[in-house]
Amino acid sequence: EVQLVESGGGLVQPGGSLRLSCAASGFTFSSYTMNWVRQAPGKGLEWVSYISSSSSTIYYADSVKGRFTISRDNAKNSLYLQMNSLRDEDTAVYYCARGFSCSGGGCYHDYWGQGTLVTVSS
Amino acid sequence: DIQMTQSPSSLSASVGDRVTITCRASQGISNYLAWFQQKPGKAPKSLIYAASSLQSGVPSKFSGSGSGTDFTLTISSLQPEDFVTYYCQQYKSYPSTFGQGTRLEIK
Numbered sequence: 001e002v003q004l005v006e007s008g009g010g011l012v013q014p015g016g017s018l019r020l021s022c023a024a025s026g027f028t029f030s031s032y033t034m035n036w037v038r039q040a041p042g043k044g045l046e047w048v049s050y051i052s053s054s055s056s057t058i059y060y061a062d063s064v065k066g067r068f069t070i071s072r073d074n075a076k077n078s079l080y081l082q083m084n085s086l087r088d089e090d091t092a093v094y095y096c097a098r099g100f101s102c103s104g105g106g107c108y109h110d111y112w113g114q115g116t117l118v119t120v121s122s
Numbered sequence: 123d124i125q126m127t128q129s130p131s132s133l134s135a136s137v138g139d140r141v142t143i144t145c146r147a148s149q150g151i152s153n154y155l156a157w158f159q160q161k162p163g164k165a166p167k168s169l170i171y172a173a174s175s176l177q178s179g180v181p182s183k184f185s186g187s188g189s190g191t192d193f194t195l196t197i198s199s200l201q202p203e204d205f206v207t208y209y210c211q212q213y214k215s216y217p218s219t220f221g222q223g224t225r226l227e228i229k
Binding site for chain 2: 035044045046047050059061062095100101102103104105106107108109110111112113114115
C-alpha cells in the first residue's frame with residue numbers, strides 16, 4: 001500500500017524557516033517524480049514544487065521561487081521542502097504527492113499524503 | 123500559465139441524481155487532465171487521469187471526458203458521501219494548475 005506521511009509543520013514567525021519532510025513507503029520511491037502541493041485555509045489547491053526521480057529536474061511555482069528548496073533522499077525514501085523567508089501568505093496545509101504520467105513539468109498526482117499545516121504568524 | 127476554470131462553482135443536487143461538472147483550459151492541453159475529490163479536512167483523492175481513465179479503486183459511477191480545452195466530470199447515482207468538493211488539474215506543462223473547485227451540495 002502506497003503511503004506518504006508528512007511532518008515538520010508548525011507555527012513560525014514571518015521571515016522564519018521551516019523544513020517539511022515526507023516519508024514514503026509501499027512503492028519504489030526512487031522511480032517516481034514527487035511534488036509538493038499546498039492549500040491555504042478555505043482556498044483551492046496550489047502546486048508548489050516538482051522534483052524528478054533522480055533530482056536532475058526541479059521546478060518551483062513563481063510564488064515560492066528563491067525561498068523554497070525541494071530535495072529528496074532516495075536511500076531514505078524521503079522528500080523534503082526547505083522553506084525560508086516565510087510570509088503570511090505561505091500559511092497552508094502542505095501535501096506531498098506522487099507524480100504519475102508526468103509531462104513537461106506537470107504531473108498527475110495519484111497518491112497524496114495527509115498533509116502538514118504550516119502557519120506563518122507573529 | 124494555463125488557467126483552469128470550473129463551472130459551476132457550486133451545485134445543488136439530490137441523492138440519486140446524476141451531475142456534470144465542467145472544466146475549461148485557457149489553451150489546449152490534449153488529455154492531460156485529472157479530477158480530484160476532497161472531503162472536508164482530508165487530502166484530495168484521485169478520481170480520473172488522462173481525462174477519462176479511472177484511478178484504480180474508484181467506482182465506475184465517476185466518469186470523465188473531453189480533450190483539448192473542454193472537459194467534464196460526471197457523477198451518477200449520487201450518494202451522501204459524494205456531496206463534497208471536486209477539482210480539476212491540468213498537467214500538460216509547468217506550472218501544473220488547478221481549477222477553483224466545485225462544491226456539490228445536497229438539495
